[in-house]
Amino acid sequence: MSGLSSRILAVLALTTAFTVASGKTLYAQPLDTLLANADVAAGEKISHRCAMCHTFDKGDANKIGPNLWNIVGSFRAHVSGFNYSDALKSMNHEKWTYDALNLFIANPHKFAPGDKMPFAGIANEKERADLIAWMRTLSDNPAPLPAAK
């Protein structure tokens, strides 16, 4: 093997180790695996915790929070006419990836300091993945699931 390809392999090995190590601090299981095994029906039930402030159906009105139809993969603070906090508005060039939604739902105030979502978060990673897997279906063209590693 040439020196170059062994160096590339070493870098790859390091990157993989880092991903696994950092993944462990955030989740006991990687989000991709949790999403691949998610219980979408259970996720719909978990969404009842959000329903006092959010509607989820296409075209429904905003409540205390914005309508969440088609949220997976959309830009943040994307609902026109909703009065977002500066914290969310300042992120409006970034998208709600699976990872971002997972972190926000786990702890909104940590993910977006200064946000105005009066919700403490969902600590259980399986519940978050079930919920996000259900939210993914709320789209005319659902985003692909991340490939499970």
Ligand code: HEC
């Ligand atoms: C008590 C009301 C309340 C509850 C409960 C609540 N939210 Fe929110 N949510 C809000 C408000 C208000 C905002 C706007 C936050 C801002 O502008 O800082 C928001 C924003 C959001 C956003 C960003 C939307 C966008 O357009 O970028 C997501 C995603 C979200 N909420 C998901 C959830 C989920 C999932 C739940 C349930 C697990 C939930 N929320 C529970 C009030 C609530």
